[in-house]
Amino acid sequence: MRSRIRRLAGAAALTRLCCLIAVLAAVGLLPWLSGRDPALAVLRARSAEQDPTEEALESVRRDLGLDAGPLSLLAGWASGLLHGDLGTSWVSGTEVLPSVVSGLQVSLALMGASLGVAVLLACALVAPVLVRGRASAGAWAAMLAAVPEFLLATVALLVFGVWLGWLPTSGWVGPQNMVLPAVALGVPAGGLLGRLVADALPAVLDERWVELWRGAGVSRARIAGAALRRVLPPLVPQFGMAAVGLTGGAVAVETVFAVPGIGRTALGAAKSQDLPLLQGSVLGLLALGLVTGALAAFTRRRLLGPALRDASLALPPVRPVRAHPAVPSALFAVLAVTIGWGLLRDPYAVNTTARLAAPSWTHPLGTDGLGRDVLARLGHGAASTVGTAAAVCLLSLLVALALGFLPRIAEGAADIANALPPVIVGILVAAVVGPGTGGAALAVALISWPALSAHAAALVQEVRASAFLTAQRAIGASPLWILTRHVLPSVAAPVARHALLRLPGIALALASLGFLGLGAQPPAPEWGLLLDESRAYVERAPWAALAPAVALALLAGLAVSGAALARGQRTRRATPAPVTKEAPVGV
Amino acid sequence: MTDDLLLDVRDLVVRYGPVTAVDGVSFSLAAGETLALNGPSGCGKSSTALAVLQLRRPAAGHVRFEGRELTTLSERELRPLRPRLQPVFQDPYGTLSPRHRIRDAIAEPLKVQGRWHPADGPARVAELLDRVGLDPAYGDRRPHELSGGQCQRAGIARALASGPRLLVLDEPVSSLDPSVRAGVLNLLAGLQDDLGLGYLFICHDRAVVRHFADRVVEMREGRVTSG
Numbered sequence: 001m002r003s004r005i006r007r008l009a010g011a012a013a014l015t016r017l018c019c020l021i022a023v024l025a026a027v028g029l030l031p032w033l034s035g036r037d038p039a040l041a042v043l044r045a046r047s048a049e050q051d052p053t054e055e056a057l058e059s060v061r062r063d064l065g066l067d068a069g070p071l072s073l074l075a076g077w078a079s080g081l082l083h084g085d086l087g088t089s090w091v092s093g094t095e096v097l098p099s100v101v102s103g104l105q106v107s108l109a110l111m112g113a114s115l116g117v118a119v120l121l122a123c124a125l126v127a128p129v130l131v132r133g134r135a136s137a138g139a140w141a142a143m144l145a146a147v148p149e150f151l152l153a154t155v156a157l158l159v160f161g162v163w164l165g166w167l168p169t170s171g172w173v174g175p176q177n178m179v180l181p182a183v184a185l186g187v188p189a190g191g192l193l194g195r196l197v198a199d200a201l202p203a204v205l206d207e208r209w210v211e212l213w214r215g216a217g218v219s220r221a222r223i224a225g226a227a228l229r230r231v232l233p234p235l236v237p238q239f240g241m242a243a244v245g246l247t248g249g250a251v252a253v254e255t256v257f258a259v260p261g262i263g264r265t266a267l268g269a270a271k272s273q274d275l276p277l278l279q280g281s282v283l284g285l286l287a288l289g290l291v292t293g294a295l296a297a298f299t300r301r302r303l304l305g306p307a308l309r310d311a312s313l314a315l316p317p318v319r320p321v322r323a324h325p326a327v328p329s330a331l332f333a334v335l336a337v338t339i340g341w342g343l344l345r346d347p348y349a350v351n352t353t354a355r356l357a358a359p360s361w362t363h364p365l366g367t368d369g370l371g372r373d374v375l376a377r378l379g380h381g382a383a384s385t386v387g388t389a390a391a392v393c394l395l396s397l398l399v400a401l402a403l404g405f406l407p408r409i410a411e412g413a414a415d416i417a418n419a420l421p422p423v424i425v426g427i428l429v430a431a432v433v434g435p436g437t438g439g440a441a442l443a444v445a446l447i448s449w450p451a452l453s454a455h456a457a458a459l460v461q462e463v464r465a466s467a468f469l470t471a472q473r474a475i476g477a478s479p480l481w482i483l484t485r486h487v488l489p490s491v492a493a494p495v496a497r498h499a500l501l502r503l504p505g506i507a508l509a510l511a512s513l514g515f516l517g518l519g520a521q522p523p524a525p526e527w528g529l530l531l532d533e534s535r536a537y538v539e540r541a542p543w544a545a546l547a548p549a550v551a552l553a554l555l556a557g558l559a560v561s562g563a564a565l566a567r568g569q570r571t572r573r574a575t576p577a578p579v580t581k582e583a584p585v586g587v
Numbered sequence: 588m589t590d591d592l593l594l595d596v597r598d599l600v601v602r603y604g605p606v607t608a609v610d611g612v613s614f615s616l617a618a619g620e621t622l623a624l625n626g627p628s629g630c631g632k633s634s635t636a637l638a639v640l641q642l643r644r645p646a647a648g649h650v651r652f653e654g655r656e657l658t659t660l661s662e663r664e665l666r667p668l669r670p671r672l673q674p675v676f677q678d679p680y681g682t683l684s685p686r687h688r689i690r691d692a693i694a695e696p697l698k699v700q701g702r703w704h705p706a707d708g709p710a711r712v713a714e715l716l717d718r719v720g721l722d723p724a725y726g727d728r729r730p731h732e733l734s735g736g737q738c739q740r741a742g743i744a745r746a747l748a749s750g751p752r753l754l755v756l757d758e759p760v761s762s763l764d765p766s767v768r769a770g771v772l773n774l775l776a777g778l779q780d781d782l783g784l785g786y787l788f789i790c791h792d793r794a795v796v797r798h799f800a801d802r803v804v805e806m807r808e809g810r811v812t813s814g
Contacts, residue, residue, distance in 0.1 A: 466681060467676055467678060467681035467682045468681060468682050468683060468684045468685075470642055470674075470676075470682075471674065471676065471682040471683075471745075473642055473669075474640060474642060474669060474673060474674050475669065475670065475673070475695065475696040475699055475700070475745075475749055476665075476666040476667065476668075476669035476670055476696075476699055476700060476749075477695075477699045478666065478699075481699060485695075486684060489686065490684075490686060
């Protein structure tokens with residue numbers, strides 16, 4: 001048994017290493033992968049007046065080493081990397097390393113502050129559970145965890161920076177600059193941490209030892225401490241993933257608040273096609289994520305010690321919070337009515353006489369900077385966002401079904417996919433194929449399959465172990481017959497339902513890429529893009545920003561309540577079927 | 588090795604990793620005969636059954652069925668022979684797909700083996716249901732809508748659909764109530780008389796074995812102790 005576990009771990013480690021190398025190679029090969037002639041971009045950036053003649057382009061190509069082919073390009077980049085040389089920026093001509101290092105310093109400070117915010121918030125969410133012993137702070141924490149950073153950053157900037165004027169809205173001068181970004185980045189992470197702990201605590205507090213300790217007169221504070229000590233270690237890997245998620249959130253938050261961190265550097269480099277700078281900053285972000293992951297693993301080992309080797313310290317199963325189906329249904333109804341109403345209107349009709357109009361009967365949600373109807377843009381944006389999200393869902397469903405049959409390979413790849421925030425994959429994909437809806441969809445699909453494939457793998461294992469598959473072989477059924485008639489149908493339906501419930505979350509990820517300019521391009525009415533565009537005139541027309549912000553918040557609520565509903569259903573179905581009473585035959 | 592032997596098992600060995608579940612078991616069985624494998628749980632009865640069915644390939648030994656050696660055949664070569672030796676398992680709910688109607692589960696062997704004709708197929712399924720004492724109306728139900736005894740009868744009908752010569756009955760009545768048990772055993776006895784089937788009957792209940800089997804092979808810790 002133990003050798004089998006070790007073998008499984010070995011296979012996963014191998015695929016993990018392969019995937020990591022593939023990601024690194026993709027970063028290293030960016031100049032070659034991007035297809036479009038980077039020489040042209042460099043020439044334009046360096047001397048705008050020079051004509052792009054063949055000789056000039058050729059000399060730039062020689063300069064950059066693009067004529068040597070992908071392998072020597074990769075070798076050159078890798079050997080430079082080993083010597084601490086990240087190359088020079090194509091646009092500014094300066095060394096990449098110093099800007100990456102200074103960006104990393106800023107981002108680290110920001111992430112440290114936001115981790116502080118996250119821990120404070122998590123404590124606030126967990127405290128009532130510990131004090132009262134029972135009630136879970138689930139719903140609120142889940143809601144906070146689902147709000148994407150870019151939405152929170154925009155709202156915080158509006159409320160505290162613009163309307164109340166309490167705090168500076170941009171720049172990186174003193175500690176006062178750090179407050180809003182740290183809150184925007186820390187609150188979703190804190191919500192996630194708080195929810196994980198608050199979900200796990202009630203089941204742990206129900207364990208026998210708690211009663212025993214109480215009976216022995218141990219103080220409540222010590223019991224609470226011991227319960228936390230019991231809950232935390234198994235959750236550390238998920239904390240690590242939340243910390244990795246911070247690197248993705250940092251891109252959005254730094255962009256909104258104009259913080260000169262590594263995330264903003266990466267995004268700027270992707271947009272200006274400055275590939276060496278992009279390579280350097282993405283490498284910095286990946287290193288940040290990997291170091292956090294390694295720190296999480298190390299912490300877990302220190303906390304658990306030898307118990308880890310026996311894998312015996314699993315948490316008791318979380319008691320599902322029975323989600324009332326009315327919540328997601330109501331959210332869905334509000335969204336559907338708004339979208340349906342908006343679909344009947346024209347999202348592209350420019351009316352310069354009615355710019356930034358307040359909500360009225362003709363424009364129920366007002367108009368934007370070009371006099372376009374906000375409701376119409378919201379409705380049509382939803383249609384395209386949901387359509388793309390559905391395509392992404394389908395793609396990740398297919399990947400998950402395929403990988404469900406190869407759990408060993410999938411496990412290692414899933415680790416890497418989990419370690420990559422969608423924004424970073426979005427930046428990489430945008431650098432290769434250019435920003436656009438297709439690229440954003442590809443980026444989200446690349447990393448949204450692990451949860452589905454884990455579900456599929458569990459189901460495949462369950463079906464394969466069942467006696468009726470043996471019975472199929474006994475009647476002489478071919479493997480193809482068994483696969484298509486029995487295994488796939490019993491796996492595909494539940495996984496497809498699961499994929500459907502992840503649709504709002506995928507739509508949010510797409511919107512965040514749109515917000516950063518990595519997804520749909522103007523004038524397309526995409527929700528993230530709507531929010532981004534409306535930031536420019538938010539003081540004069542807050543409704544133009546408020547409408548997509550509220551819609552995205554509703555979507556986040558739908559994502560949370562739908563997922564809770566799915567969890568409840570799954571656990572309910574796992575209970576064994578009632579034993580049927582025997583009755584006389586042939587009635 | 589006479590020709591009237593339906594099944595001849597010699598020196599059968601079945602291993603699960605380092606564990607040897609069956610260690611040199613031999614027995615033979617003629618058409619129309621019931622041979623019981625009897626022994627405590629964990630003695631290798633069910634592993635022997637799976638190895639006879641070639642659902643678990645034996646590590647060593649010979650399984651001759653109707654004069655043909657099965658152990659050397661590939662999975663593909665085995666497939667046309669499989670209909671002739673059919674299992675009936677202990678858990679009647681586990682062996683029928685929970686998502687399919689009883690009618691489809693019984694029709695499936697006909698379809699897999701290319702013997703399904705839309706004209707007379709449904710009538711054939713109804714006939715099989717009737718043969719095992721189930722009202723053909725039960726064909727519309729799913730396994731969980733049947734009682735254990737009804738479900739086991741459906742499992743027997745499904746095994747009969749393949750047109751077998753040998754049924755490997757792996758504890759077919761152990762999970763049933765005593766009152767239902769007799770009904771299923773009587774059904775099996777009647778089928779044997781009518782169709783001349785050979786039964787390899789695996790059971791740990793000595794009283795049932797004595798009543799039902801022509802010969803008994805006792806097993807203990809993977810070996811034959813008497814028989």
